[in-house]
Amino acid sequence: MSKLIKNPGAIFRRPILAGLVVTLVLACITLPAQARETLRIGYQKSSTLITLLKTQGTLDKALAEANIDVSWHEFPSGLPLLEALNVGNVDVSADVADTVPIFAQAAQAKLTYFAQEAPSPSAQAIVVHKHSSLQQLADLKGKKVAVTKAAGAHYLLIAALNKAGLKFSDIQPAYLSPADGRAAFENQKVDAWVTWEPFLSGVQRQLPTRTLADGNGLASYKRYYLTSTRYAQAHPEVIQLVYQQLREAGAWVKSHPRDAAQVLGPLWGNLDVETVEAANAHRSYQVQPVTADQLGEQQKIADAFFAAGLLPKAVDAQDVEIWKPGLR
Numbered sequence: 001m002s003k004l005i006k007n008p009g010a011i012f013r014r015p016i017l018a019g020l021v022v023t024l025v026l027a028c029i030t031l032p033a034q035a036r037e038t039l040r041i042g043y044q045k046s047s048t049l050i051t052l053l054k055t056q057g058t059l060d061k062a063l064a065e066a067n068i069d070v071s072w073h074e075f076p077s078g079l080p081l082l083e084a085l086n087v088g089n090v091d092v093s094a095d096v097a098d099t100v101p102i103f104a105q106a107a108q109a110k111l112t113y114f115a116q117e118a119p120s121p122s123a124q125a126i127v128v129h130k131h132s133s134l135q136q137l138a139d140l141k142g143k144k145v146a147v148t149k150a151a152g153a154h155y156l157l158i159a160a161l162n163k164a165g166l167k168f169s170d171i172q173p174a175y176l177s178p179a180d181g182r183a184a185f186e187n188q189k190v191d192a193w194v195t196w197e198p199f200l201s202g203v204q205r206q207l208p209t210r211t212l213a214d215g216n217g218l219a220s221y222k223r224y225y226l227t228s229t230r231y232a233q234a235h236p237e238v239i240q241l242v243y244q245q246l247r248e249a250g251a252w253v254k255s256h257p258r259d260a261a262q263v264l265g266p267l268w269g270n271l272d273v274e275t276v277e278a279a280n281a282h283r284s285y286q287v288q289p290v291t292a293d294q295l296g297e298q299q300k301i302a303d304a305f306f307a308a309g310l311l312p313k314a315v316d317a318q319d320v321e322i323w324k325p326g327l328r
Contacts, residue, residue, distance in 0.1 A: 038069045039238060040090040042081045045074070045268060046178075046198065047094035049249040049285065055263055059245050068238065076177055079103060079150045082226065085111060091231045092242060095223035097152030097196070102302045104226075105315045112232040112321040114239050115225040115246055116294075118286035121215030123279075124153050124196035126160060127185070130208035134191060137164035137212055143191035144172040146181040152221050153194040158304050159218040168308040196221070198268050198279035205275050220297050224290070232323045243287070243325050250285035257281070289325050292318050 043050045053059040060070050073089075075081040078096035085093045086109035095117060104111055126145075128134045134143065137160050147157050158168055174181075174190050178199045185193040186207060195203070203209060215221045225246065232239055253260040261276035268276060298317035305311040 036067050036069055038071055039063060039092060039242075040071050040073060041092050041094065042073045042075055042084055042090035043094035044077060044081065044096075046196065048253065048264065048280070048283065049246050049287070050094035051267055052249050052253065052260065052263060053245055055267065058249070059242065062241055062245055063238070066238070066241065077148060077151065082109060082111065083107075085109070085226060085228055088228065088230075091227060091235075092239075093226045095225050097155075098220070098222045098224060098298060099150055099152050099155045099301055099305070101224055101226060101320070102298060102305065102315055102317065103150045103311070105302075105317070105320065106311050106313055110229045110321075111226045112229045112323050113224055113290040114227050114232065114323040114325075115243050115287050116290045117223040117250070118284040118288060119220035119222055120197075120283045121217075121219060121221050123200070123215070123282040124156050124194070124219070124221050125200055125214035126157065126192055126194045126212040127200070127203060127209045128192045128212055129185075129188065130210050132191070132210065134212065137161070138166065140164070140192060140212075141166055141170045142172070144174055144189075145192045145194060146174045146176045146184050146190040147194040148177060148181065149175040151196065152219065153196050154310075155301050155304060156213075156215055156219040156221070157194045158308055160213050162304070163213075163218065168310070197282050198264075198271060198276060201275050201279040201282070202269075202271060205278065222297070225287075227323070229321045232321065236323070236326075239323055240326055247287040250287045253280060253285050290322050292322060295320075 041050065054072055063070055075084065078100035081093050081096060082100055082104040084090050086104060101111065134140065140161065145157065147154050161168060161170065174184060176184055178195060181193050181195060182199060182203060184190045192212065227239060257277050257280060258273065260280060261273040265271045265273055265276045295317045302311065302315040302317050306314050
């Protein structure tokens with residue numbers, strides 16, 4: 001016969017006490033804070049809206065509230081920027097000219113459009129020196145023309161030559177960065193220069209020039225914002241926040257042209273306020289969603305570059321991923 005238990009309640013209290021001890025021990029353990037993520041943004045000097053958000057700290061602040069840090073990465077032009085995006089070195093690309101995603105598609109990059117700026121055709125042009133013998137587009141035949149490869153200005157040049165009945169092979173292209181293009185043009189090492197804002201207003205206000213043609217009737221010149229397809233799928237809420245900040249920045253530039261110029265001037269090589277205002281007047285800065293039915297000119301760009309032998313393969317401009325903003 002088993003022995004009588006003198007204090008049977010103790011049997012039930014022991015597990016309770018043991019559980020309390022475990023609870024107290026766990027409560028004393030300091031849990032690590034939630035890990036902060038980092039959004040890596042690539043941009044160019046001409047990335048106006050992203051540059052403003054960066055300089056004013058607006059986007060950093062908005063993302064910090066979502067427990068996200070920002071790292072900024074500057075690139076000399078759009079093509080290396082999208083290459084970095086494709087290989088995963090940055091997560092989001094500031095605006096690039098409409099031509100750049102076409103070259104990225106040809107390289108089979110997995111990228112997603114998430115915003116566009118409405119057309120700004122007068123924000124790029126073909127300029128010559130004021131006393132140049134070149135009077136019309138047809139006069140470019142056989143001439144040396146400075147242009148940045150794969151930039152929007154590159155397509156403007158092709159479209160302008162086609163209008164004049166010329167082929168791209170009828171000129172001597174000098175593929176130069178904007179800074180080198182300006183130097184070559186200023187020193188008359190080239191006969192013409194095809195460029196975009198703010199470089200366009202800079203040369204027009206600082207040198208005696210004439211404009212052979214701008215984008216009106218030739219090239220709409222949209223600016224596109226892109227992200228990697230993987231990032232868009234994993235972080236749609238971050239893309240939504242960036243999209244909204246871009247819309248607000250675009251509206252601010254247009255409603256505060258002098259204030260915007262004072263911020264951007266030092267960042268654009270100490271351009272004077274009047275030059276920056278002139279440059280910004282040529283840009284729409286209207287940030288909008290991208291839809292597949294709006295990619296018609298992207299197809300024209302792809303076809304023109306392929307016909308000129310400047311793309312390795314034909315591109316279907318609609319064969320891309322498009323992020324859609326949520327309703328706000």
